[in-house]
Amino acid sequence: MKTITLADIEAMDKHVRVQFANSLPGPKPVSLIGSIDAEHRTNLAPFSTVTHLGSNPALIGLVSRPDLVGRHTLSNILATRSYTINHIHPGILHQAHACSARHPRDVSEFGATGLTPHFEENIAAPFVSEARLRIALELVDTMTIPANGTVLIIGKVVLVQLPGHSLAEDGSIDLFALDSLASTALDTYYKISDPTRLTYAKAKPMD
Amino acid sequence: MKTITLADIEAMDKHVRVQFANSLPGPKPVSLIGSIDAEHRTNLAPFSTVTHLGSNPALIGLVSRPDLVGRHTLSNILATRSYTINHIHPGILHQAHACSARHPRDVSEFGATGLTPHFEENIAAPFVSEARLRIALELVDTMTIPANGTVLIIGKVVLVQLPGHSLAEDGSIDLFALDSLASTALDTYYKISDPTRLTYAKAKPMD
Numbered sequence: 001m002k003t004i005t006l007a008d009i010e011a012m013d014k015h016v017r018v019q020f021a022n023s024l025p026g027p028k029p030v031s032l033i034g035s036i037d038a039e040h041r042t043n044l045a046p047f048s049t050v051t052h053l054g055s056n057p058a059l060i061g062l063v064s065r066p067d068l069v070g071r072h073t074l075s076n077i078l079a080t081r082s083y084t085i086n087h088i089h090p091g092i093l094h095q096a097h098a099c100s101a102r103h104p105r106d107v108s109e110f111g112a113t114g115l116t117p118h119f120e121e122n123i124a125a126p127f128v129s130e131a132r133l134r135i136a137l138e139l140v141d142t143m144t145i146p147a148n149g150t151v152l153i154i155g156k157v158v159l160v161q162l163p164g165h166s167l168a169e170d171g172s173i174d175l176f177a178l179d180s181l182a183s184t185a186l187d188t189y190y191k192i193s194d195p196t197r198l199t200y201a202k203a204k205p206m207d
Numbered sequence: 208m209k210t211i212t213l214a215d216i217e218a219m220d221k222h223v224r225v226q227f228a229n230s231l232p233g234p235k236p237v238s239l240i241g242s243i244d245a246e247h248r249t250n251l252a253p254f255s256t257v258t259h260l261g262s263n264p265a266l267i268g269l270v271s272r273p274d275l276v277g278r279h280t281l282s283n284i285l286a287t288r289s290y291t292i293n294h295i296h297p298g299i300l301h302q303a304h305a306c307s308a309r310h311p312r313d314v315s316e317f318g319a320t321g322l323t324p325h326f327e328e329n330i331a332a333p334f335v336s337e338a339r340l341r342i343a344l345e346l347v348d349t350m351t352i353p354a355n356g357t358v359l360i361i362g363k364v365v366l367v368q369l370p371g372h373s374l375a376e377d378g379s380i381d382l383f384a385l386d387s388l389a390s391t392a393l394d395t396y397y398k399i400s401d402p403t404r405l406t407y408a409k410a411k412p413m414d
Contacts, residue, residue, distance in 0.1 A: 163209065
């Protein structure tokens with residue numbers, strides 16, 4: 001085993017450290033976040049920081065860099081309090097990855113990549129029509145992380161769309177059937193395979 | 208496509224809603240969190256809320272339920288400010304899953320499952336010797352999420368151990384070679400396959 005110390009990390013070239021730090025969590029969820037501004041300009045951006053925060057209500061976290069110029073997703077969410085999470089499958093991977101390019105605000109990533117916006121009544125933000133699992137959220141709260149100024153966006157799930165066959169009676173969703181992708185670092189994607197479901201773990205009775 | 212509304216989610220049986228909400232983020236990272244209390248009693252627990260928060264310094268988030276009786280990981284981290292993240296591979300999956308059982312504080316999940324603790328100088332928390340990617344963190348901050356009382360634990364990476372061949376010169380880590388697992392819901396695990404690395408996305412020049 002190779003050991004990398006804090007001094008080694010601090011001495012890394014900036015781009016190397018970014019790839020390294022972004023690899024450490026393990027396989028990450030990756031989704032397109034759909035949003036819209038007050039002038040009805042749509043935006044799509046890939047994020048790999050979607051995190052389960054709670055089930056009742058169903059809350060999901062999303063981490064954004066600080067609200068600097070060009071962070072369209074965060075500023076749109078603050079403006080309209082509405083956003084969507086759209087899982088990525090291999091059929092839209094290249095288009096999804098292309099959404100990470102820096103487009104000016106007037107250029108929608110939908111138009112630039114050929115993905116199709118889908119709207120639902122009473123939900124401001126656009127979904128990705130091609131996505132197989134689409135989630136609409138309503139902004140609940142944002143919290144700035146003092147250590148580096150990044151922002152945790154906390155949203156409540158208000159609508160979910162998915163193929164009926166992928167939802168089991170016990171509430172679990174068959175991500176393998178949906179071919180939902182995982183990611184690592186900034187540029188690498190994985191399929192998921194070999195699902196293993198284990199039974200609820202119980203401690204052995206004490207002797 | 209099937210549409211599930213907020214009213215549908217609220218009407219779900221509690222266990223169904225837990226599986227459903229825990230499936231929504233997509234394939235999640237899953238690791239064993241190693242910790243220790245002030246009396247040197249070790250603890251291991253699987254978490255699927257490990258999130259990248261920043262690269263300089265390298266910061267990682269971890270979401271825990273509130274500090275109630277029995278949340279040994281959170282109370283240990285608050286006591287010693289030290290913890291480890293240990294990726295799970297198929298060879299230790301059943302042992303790792305068994306760590307989710309409720310053991311009394313006097314029973315270490317190491318002893319109960321047969322996993323081997325590994326210690327490094329100046330790091331209080333135990334690593335999992337069998338893990339192929341091990342990360343030590345120092346507690347930086349905790350933030351309570353007002354919406355449901357869960358706690359975001361923010362840690363700084365202070366040591367990483369991994370097989371030398373899995374670390375590329377550009378800083379990325381080959382999670383596929385390490386066979387790091389992903390997870391969904393509360394009980395399902397996936398292998399990752401078919402790595403696809405895409406080039407940096409640039410916007411097309413405007414006409």
